[in-house]
Amino acid sequence: MKKLLFADDEESIRLLYKEEFEEQGYEVILAANGHEALEMFALHTPDLLVIDIKMPGMDGIELLQRVRERSRHVPVILCTAYGEYKQNLETWASDEYVVKSANLDGLMKKIERLLTK
Numbered sequence: 871m872k873k874l875l876f877a878d879d880e881e882s883i884r885l886l887y888k889e890e891f892e893e894q895g896y897e898v899i900l901a902a903n904g905h906e907a908l909e910m911f912a913l914h915t916p917d918l919l920v921i922d923i924k925m926p927g928m929d930g931i932e933l934l935q936r937v938r939e940r941s942r943h944v945p946v947i948l949c950t951a952y953g954e955y956k957q958n959l960e961t962w963a964s965d966e967y968v969v970k971s972a973n974l975d976g977l978m979k980k981i982e983r984l985l986t987k
């Protein structure tokens with residue numbers, strides 16, 4: 871079973887991820903902030919990470935950098951609200967980014983694609 875780690879400061883979004891992706895047959899690990907995400911990353915060695923950019927404390931960009939210090943190859947998808955960060959996204963070391971939406975189809979397809987690479 872493939873393991874996905876989701877880092878998002880909003881509980882409703884974490885629960886949505888858990889429900890939807892467990893239903894798709896993934897093991898889902900949740901983190902409410904960057905520090906928790908790094909702990910979970912060390913503990914569970916997930917196959918892929920989905921990281922919210924806007925989180926209090928350590929934001930998603932810093933978390934991505936810290937993850938990259940630990941693993942250069944694990945796929946990372948950054949999530950952003952519409953219109954934010956457009957310019958910078960390509961310069962960051964993520965594999966993909968998605969604009970946040972209650973419809974997770976786009977995110978699901980990106981995850982599948984990255985995991986079958």
Ligand SMILES: [Mg+2]
Nearest residue numbers: 879922924925
């Ligand atoms: Mg957020």
